[in-house]
Amino acid sequence: MLEKFKDSVKDFSSSVKSKVAEKELDEDTLNPLLEDLRLQLLQNNVSLEAAEAIEEELREKLLGQEVTRGKVQETVDEAVEEVLLELLDDSFDFEQRLDEAEDPPTVFFIGFNGSGKTTTVAKMARKLKDRGVVMGAGDTFRAASIEQLEEHGENLDVKVISHEYESDPAAVGYDTVEHAENEGKVALVDTAGRSHADQNLMNELDKMIRVNEPDVTFLVVDALAGNDVLEQAEAYEGMFDAVIVTKMDVDENGGAIISISERSGKPVAFLGTGQDYDDIREFDKEEFIESILE
Numbered sequence: 331m332l333e334k335f336k337d338s339v340k341d342f343s344s345s346v347k348s349k350v351a352e353k354e355l356d357e358d359t360l361n362p363l364l365e366d367l368r369l370q371l372l373q374n375n376v377s378l379e380a381a382e383a384i385e386e387e388l389r390e391k392l393l394g395q396e397v398t399r400g401k402v403q404e405t406v407d408e409a410v411e412e413v414l415l416e417l418l419d420d421s422f423d424f425e426q427r428l429d430e431a432e433d434p435p436t437v438f439f440i441g442f443n444g445s446g447k448t449t450t451v452a453k454m455a456r457k458l459k460d461r462g463v464v465m466g467a468g469d470t471f472r473a474a475s476i477e478q479l480e481e482h483g484e485n486l487d488v489k490v491i492s493h494e495y496e497s498d499p500a501a502v503g504y505d506t507v508e509h510a511e512n513e514g515k516v517a518l519v520d521t522a523g524r525s526h527a528d529q530n531l532m533n534e535l536d537k538m539i540r541v542n543e544p545d546v547t548f549l550v551v552d553a554l555a556g557n558d559v560l561e562q563a564e565a566y567e568g569m570f571d572a573v574i575v576t577k578m579d580v581d582e583n584g585g586a587i588i589s590i591s592e593r594s595g596k597p598v599a600f601l602g603t604g605q606d607y608d609d610i611r612e613f614d615k616e617e618f619i620e621s622i623l624e
């Protein structure tokens with residue numbers, strides 16, 4: 331993953347290197363290279379704001395500096411690292427949030443169509459199974475969504491609370507929370523995929539959140555959505571505590587994490603890294619930056 335992002339940073343370093351060999355880095359030399367890097371980052375779905383921040387940091391570090399040829403790569407890497415460390419937030423401690431929550435801890439998963447919500451609910455159920463979990467089939471809208479979650483429930487031996495299709499998802503949430511309370515479990519509630527264009531579905535989600543008052547709401551976004559994650563951050567603004575970025579295993583750009591962090595100001599809590607139940611890991615920004623710069 332992240333191959334293209336890596337390549338952009340490397341390309342930039344080698345073009346700076348070749349210029350450094352010729353003369354000192356003045357504005358005329360550096361500007362076209364920085365512009366090139368910015369375009370490449372944008373192509374990798376890095377948001378404009380983040381790309382510009384990286385560009386600025388690099389300009390400051392490189393312009394007029396006596397960077398020796400051997401140090402160019404290091405200087406470029408440092409600048410990228412600095413910007414990303416500042417921008418990314420991996421401080422969300424999910425287990426701690428569950429421990430501190432009122433009983434029963436209630437967790438919602440919201441996001442656009444196909445972003446990976448239902449799969450992530452199942453992965454989380456597996457992860458938290460020792461605590462005791464129940465899953466709520468809060469997507470009463472999309473055909474086959476209830477069966478999809480029930481299949482995960484069977485595979486994982488985890489109870490699923492469901493109602494009829496077209497029924498009120500807030501009531502599904504309510505029943506899931508009640509079951510969790512009776513059994514001392516964590517409630518993991520799936521929701522229907524929606525975009526802000528679906529005003530009815532957005533209102534329904536609003537109601538669901540008001541009625542059930544989740545302790546943690548995750549916005550689930552798909553790394554392949556690229557810059558569309560910006561639209562998603564806006565559509566769900568104020569409704570989520572942290573982000574889960576799925577499909578990192580098939581993403582070569584790496585931009586979605588950067589864009590959503592920059593736009594939402596919220597931490598990224600987990601990454602989805604495949605279609606199996608174990609394919610979820612905590613987001614670690616140092617590790618992420620290292621994988622870009624290695």
Ligand SMILES: Nc1nc2c(ncn2[C@@H]2O[C@H](COP(=O)(O)OP(=O)(O)OP(=O)(O)O)[C@@H](O)[C@H]2O)c(=O)[nH]1
Nearest residue numbers: 443444445446447448449523576577602603604605
């Ligand atoms: N490669 C890969 N595929 C994933 C990952 N997470 C989810 N998927 C796949 O993405 C597709 C959609 O996942 P779902 O969990 O159904 O997404 P959803 O958000 O619930 O979709 P809707 O309910 O239709 O809105 C499925 O084929 C999943 O197997 C991941 O981390 N990596």
Ligand SMILES: [Mg+2]
Nearest residue numbers: 447448469475
């Ligand atoms: Mg779903």
